[in-house]
Amino acid sequence: MRTIALYSNKGGVGKTAAAVNLSYLSARTGAKTLLCDLDPQSSATFYFRVKPKLKSGTKGFLKGGKSVFKSIKGTDYENLDLLPADFSYRRLDIAFNQLKRSKNRLHKILKPFKAEYDVVILDCPASISVLAENVLNTVDCTLVPLIPTTLSIRTYLQLLVFCKKNKIDTSRIYTFFSMVDRRKKLHLSLMEKVSRKLNNALKNDIPYLSIIEQMGVYREPVVAFSPGSTASKAYQRLWQNLQETILINP
């Protein structure tokens, strides 16, 4: 089982859109895929037309095992399941903090999925906390979408400082540019300036396109409702790159 997290300590950078589309693309290869929506805003859950409700809330999630399995829902797509978000996730950080060995708890929760799934993708909320530490310590690869803006880059640098302070291995953290508007000089110049300095930068940009926003109208991954679109092709390239470079290595 390979685990991927879409994570950023900044909101609105395209984490959910990437998680939803990459999950769909993963399932389409025949890999049994589970998307875990950890964000109390439950956008990924909404995109798949599932009710944001866990059978026993955060408590059940932290307990892991059967109570989590019971909450998993099949999506409209073969091989793709979803662990829906729950509004009680807004207190997930506090709940993690109250547990013993709180920084590695997620690993224990995900372990039973190994028998059932080939790929698990986590859609994480924007925060830099004990949940983030759990995610960064657990997954095989963390993907951080970066909008080519000063603030987005700044929050990424904050993340690196946080990792250093908490002794988190940053070699499994990858970035890609998201919501890129090539008409904006700032985007282009920042991308040029920063991409050389970034470690593990994937050379696949996701453009800023309204069709990605239309996922909220269609309630489907853009790759499903508009497979030939520029946005879909961008996600497909990103997925292919992930498969060929990161996921291929054990």
Added chain:
Amino acid sequence: MRNTIKFNLANDETESHISDQLAMHHQMKKETTISGQLTYYDTFDWRLFNKSLVLFTFQNKLILRKLGEDRIIHSLNAKPVPCFIWEFPKGDLKRYLEPVIKMRRLLKLVNLVSCTIPYRVLNQDQKTVARLLFETIRTSSRKNPKTIGSQLWLKPVKGYPKLSKKIKSLLESIGLTSSRDEDVFLRAISEAGRDPGSYSSKLRLKLTPDMRADEATIIIWQFLFQVIKINEAQIKHDIDTEILHDFRVAIRRTRSALVWNKSIFSERIIARFKKNFSFVGKITNDLRDLDVYLLDKPKYKAMLPAVLREDIDPLFDYLGKQRSVSFRKVIRSLNSNKYRKIMQGWEAFLNEPQHDLASGSNAEVPVLELARKRIYKQYRDVIKTGTRILENCDDEKLHKLRIQCKKLRYLVQFFSNLFPPKKISLLVGQLKMLQDMLGNHNDLSVQVNYLLKVAEKMPANLSQSNKTLIAIGSLIGKLETKRKSVKKSFTKTFTHFSSPPNQKLFRELFALQSEKVFS
């Protein structure tokens, strides 16, 4: 409810009729019809069927499932479909199939056409909560094809069990019944006029203990003759190497039975056929040797240091060409008048009334008695030769022991159904271990000598490269080291085979009452 449920559809239960009924209660969405060719595969000797496995292709996917079940074990995107296990891409399917089909070719059994109309059952959020698949399998896509199966699959979506239960009840209320009927694979195969599992080179004889020895022997020979004929007809197609192998084994078994039947049939007849089958056996020797070398190419390459691995290729190119020559020779021999006359003569002998032929002193002896006598005598010969080897281990004696073991194995296999199966399989297992050791030793000796000869015979343009000769030399060195180590293991292997519990078991099963206790 998580498992897929199948409902068989009768002629009047059409897709539109059922979907209309369901649409009165649930929102249904019809999807694009999926149709495509459904092709089933197995090996010549039904290795997949014998393990209750079904391998098929549909829409460029090669899929493996259990017979009688719908759950897919493994699948992969495969175009073109691999014929041999070494052509499979690395992965779960290859790992699963490798020990089952080994070196045998996958053959197309039957082509069908599958047409599926999928429906999605939606909830108020337009979310799929169950899937329905109306599938019809026909013999072809042409006019008036025969329908092999027509069924409706209810596939629950994870997390929505109540809804699937409701749909199931609804389908049952309109007269459909969920069923576990005959696998569509079996119906398709039968429609194609094939009898699954009909061929096996394994001896499946039904002898009775009080059967006359001559009668039993004819049954054994007739079975072997069938195996010879089935494989002989396929050799020319060069499907896979094991066709020839099965042919050779059947010939060897026939010869082996001729040796111990001197006292049942007239010596003149036995002498005639012994001579004939000796000729038939030799026809294919070279071709089989070359097949084995070529099959073992990856093994040989792995033995070499990485720097020499590519340099051995000219040797295998040469062997490949030699194989083509040898293959043509075999085909010529099998088409020759001499071969045909031998086989016609043998067939005529097998079909003649037995009492006319059986003039030997043991002809009327019950087969159980004969089997015990022969097996126990052969066993004692094996023990005698083996014990001598323990004192002085030379290659000639090892070769003699190998032949004796082979004869013993054939004897045990011929008469196995006369004895308790568990005990027989235990003995065969023990014997197999000894045979494997002796076989390995013999193969390695033969390979070393063959490579020495072949290096001389290879045309100058192929052996020009010094590195090729170095690679062959290196390979000979490795094989020789391995041979010595196998030889060293003889004492341990034979001591295990001739251990008191094994001797006791042989005695218990095969020694006649009157015989002295053999120690």
